Amino acid sequence: MTAPGTDTGTSTLSSVTREDLKDIATGAAILGTGGGGDPYVGRLLADVALAQHGPVRITPLGELPDDAVVVAVGVIGAPTIGLEKIQGAEEVTDAVKALDAALPHPVTHIVCTEIGGGNSMVPIVAAARLGLPLVDADGMGRAFPELQMLTPGLLGISATPLGLADEKGNTLVLRSPQNDWAEHIARAVAVSMGCTASYAMYPMAGADARAAYIPGTLSWAHRLGRLHRRSRSDHRDVPAVIAAELDGRVVFRGKVTGVERRTVGGFVRGRAVLAGAGDPAERFEIEFQNENLVARYDGRIVATVPDLICVVESDGGAPITTENLGYGMRASVLVAPSDPRWRTERGLSLVGPRYFGYDLDYVPFEHR
Amino acid sequence: MTAPGTDTGTSTLSSVTREDLKDIATGAAILGTGGGGDPYVGRLLADVALAQHGPVRITPLGELPDDAVVVAVGVIGAPTIGLEKIQGAEEVTDAVKALDAALPHPVTHIVCTEIGGGNSMVPIVAAARLGLPLVDADGMGRAFPELQMLTPGLLGISATPLGLADEKGNTLVLRSPQNDWAEHIARAVAVSMGCTASYAMYPMAGADARAAYIPGTLSWAHRLGRLHRRSRSDHRDVPAVIAAELDGRVVFRGKVTGVERRTVGGFVRGRAVLAGAGDPAERFEIEFQNENLVARYDGRIVATVPDLICVVESDGGAPITTENLGYGMRASVLVAPSDPRWRTERGLSLVGPRYFGYDLDYVPFEHR
Structure with a gap:
């Protein structure tokens, strides 16, 4: 990033x-x-x-x-x-x-x-x-x-x-x-x-x-959107192209099999569960508070805030916001590093997993 | 008033x-x-x-x-x-x-x-x-x-x-x-x-x-407080003196036998139940939202907003606010007319019983 x-x-x-x-x-x-x-x-x-x-x-x-x-x-x-x-x-x-x-x-x-x-x-x-x-x-x-x-x-x-x-x-x-x-x-x-x-x-x-x-x-979002559009036109693997562009990686491809979502305290809070595209027994979970906070693969943490956890459509790569997640969607999950300011001690005190109530230390996703 | x-x-x-x-x-x-x-x-x-x-x-x-x-x-x-x-x-x-x-x-x-x-x-x-x-x-x-x-x-x-x-x-x-x-x-x-x-x-x-x-x-509150103090010193029936001063009347004397109170939505809401001082089978109820809204004697309505429903100690006449109502208190209930502006159609649309969710028309207490 x-x-x-x-x-x-x-x-x-x-x-x-x-x-x-x-x-x-x-x-x-x-x-x-x-x-x-x-x-x-x-x-x-x-x-x-x-x-x-x-x-x-x-x-x-x-x-x-x-x-x-x-x-x-x-x-x-x-x-x-x-x-x-x-x-x-x-x-x-x-x-x-x-x-x-x-x-x-x-x-x-x-x-x-x-x-x-x-x-x-x-x-x-x-x-x-x-x-x-x-x-x-x-x-x-x-x-x-x-x-x-x-x-x-x-x-x-x-x-x-x-x-x-x-x-x-x-x-x-x-x-x-x-x-x-x-x-x-x-x-x-x-x-x-x-x-x-x-x-x-x-x-x-x-x-x-x-x-x-x-x-x-803002320019960067514009360029990313353009890349997204062009790689879709070129029938490339859009999730993979975007992940590479973000210095991140695709960590899961699957189907949304469950979404819990409640509007509480002025936020939307909840979780999405995905089953593997290849092996439906694989389970991927994302917890969110407006934004995606924590991603788990078969119970093991893959990434947490402040790193980026992005959900996009597997076919075409259109981003899916938490309020639009729905049962049956075929989705890919990307993770990518946040701006380095958020990975500092001061940054993590504002936006790290502990702020959001998780009893775990932040570990950069690339070290997990 | x-x-x-x-x-x-x-x-x-x-x-x-x-x-x-x-x-x-x-x-x-x-x-x-x-x-x-x-x-x-x-x-x-x-x-x-x-x-x-x-x-x-x-x-x-x-x-x-x-x-x-x-x-x-x-x-x-x-x-x-x-x-x-x-x-x-x-x-x-x-x-x-x-x-x-x-x-x-x-x-x-x-x-x-x-x-x-x-x-x-x-x-x-x-x-x-x-x-x-x-x-x-x-x-x-x-x-x-x-x-x-x-x-x-x-x-x-x-x-x-x-x-x-x-x-x-x-x-x-x-x-x-x-x-x-x-x-x-x-x-x-x-x-x-x-x-x-x-x-x-x-x-x-x-x-x-x-x-x-x-x-x-403000002056009127001052005079009322002075009257209250003096009539207590003179061992007069303070609730009756105050009620007369307000052009109202004492409608009940009893003992608080129950208080329900909850802090909700930025208000204290609830009800107090009193049993008669002479006949404990007599039941008097007051519902409140910060202020007393409706008073009932044996189920029959005695007074509603905007008329004044005041609870004072039977002995000495000290006023009791809704957050201070407690089990066992010996209390007298006075009712008195509100300022005439509140008894108009426009006034009642702001502070009449229907505004507070009661399915009943306002009737001045003196006509009940």
Whole structure:
């Protein structure tokens, strides 16, 4: 994940057009490790916004002016609900406007909190509607379920003031001394707003943003999506191509034989069980909280957060988000390394398996 | 309730001193109909604030300047929790400051949302610590459990922007197009903050406040508390004296034989059962949601919201809030008319028995 592979090349986006959306959405849905919300719904929103307002300019992370005011935009809640209660374009900009009104200087740039499913599309909606440039970066290099799990938090940058908005016109601005309290309260608000809401958070100066975010991840999602599309056209083994591109590997190919999923506490939590494609007695299990957290093969752990655990269709390689997992799907599971910041002690305290309640130490998947 | 009785006289407060607190707290706890939170805890907070900052000036409602900026202050949550997680003085002023920062003009006056238990004391804390005058008025003339149940709402005045704060330094400002949404979201926030939080809400101009609030209720609580104290010293039948003063009557004297109480959804909900003092076969029941909602004598309804249903100790007449009801207490139940605004069709749509889920029409207790 640190160095783009040869297959994708190194091209970077200078703007986001309607034509780019599909590739970005696909790439981000793969990197989203099951989370970030349905990319199809997000893409429709972004497509309408770009049709109305034209392409969105892209600012490379390293070119942000020191005095830029950068805010991270997305949707908080349970992706299962997001399939039925689709966020409105209005609520996305309402969240930014609510935060903007509470800041000493106007917002100048939008950035993605996470490269993941719908949450890679929502910042495009905000940027297009507000006429602001989008930064080619994100705060996770993948998707994580909670809002304190951003790389700026590793540098002690506050998630707040934080704007939240829903489709009914409710807005609020939250200030918390600790990012985990911001998550706790914002999650409760999102549940009360109907289990999803739009946010704008981590307002920071350009100088801070350059150090805090992971550069180039929007372009990278775009290239990954393009690679995905082309290797499907060429009838290649898409899961294997994608895994190689991510410096990872395909760890299982099988059929989904069971999905437990419940919407609880503003998340979708549950597990998927797969039986082997060759040998149905082989059992593969994935536990998730919005995103895939832990993967087991016949009871033995194969990978855990923060490493990427991605589920894609075996035939064609389309990424499958946790709310879309269904019985009978033929699926392949890839694992890949996370951004190295998450593999540090500080990173693991925020997003390691113990944070999610597992009594086990993180071991990089390539050492298992 | 519309005209103070002869026993209390018509004296009005020009300031609140430490010596006034006990009488105000007692009077407000009676008018609080079981709700508003423990008056003892609130009184201790107010006593410290007055000791540190001196007496609080009182502004009669009718003397508010047109351009005053008036905000209503109190605590939202379950009073059961308020007994253990006592609100800090800091969080009370944090809520006002958070709201103040979101308003075009600075806050000039504090007012009580409700004359009820601890929530008659919390605004004194805010006024003392911020050096602002307190308006001799409130928005209920009693206590109700939800924040859209204020007389300003009857005039279409918005509860928001609304500031919320907790003891951990979390603050937020909420804006809602509808007051019932503000209640729904603020309640969820209060639960996430630990089941109680301090608020500042209904910011409005003095000209609006003069029309929107119920005048003189702080003085009235003070006079009621003084009457209570004196009639106890004089060994009078305190429940009967208080009931007469409220234009109401004592409807039951008995012993608490059962209390069901659960903290749910940011409220304390439940029921108390009393057996007759003379005939233990007589059964009296009170259902509550923070405040007492419905009273039944042998299954027959005696009174419902918005009329006042007050429980006091039979011996001495000390008011008993719903979180303090306990087995074996000898208690008397008084009922009294609410402010006439609540007995209108519009008032009943906000606070009548149907709002609280009872399939029955409101009938003034004096016609039952």
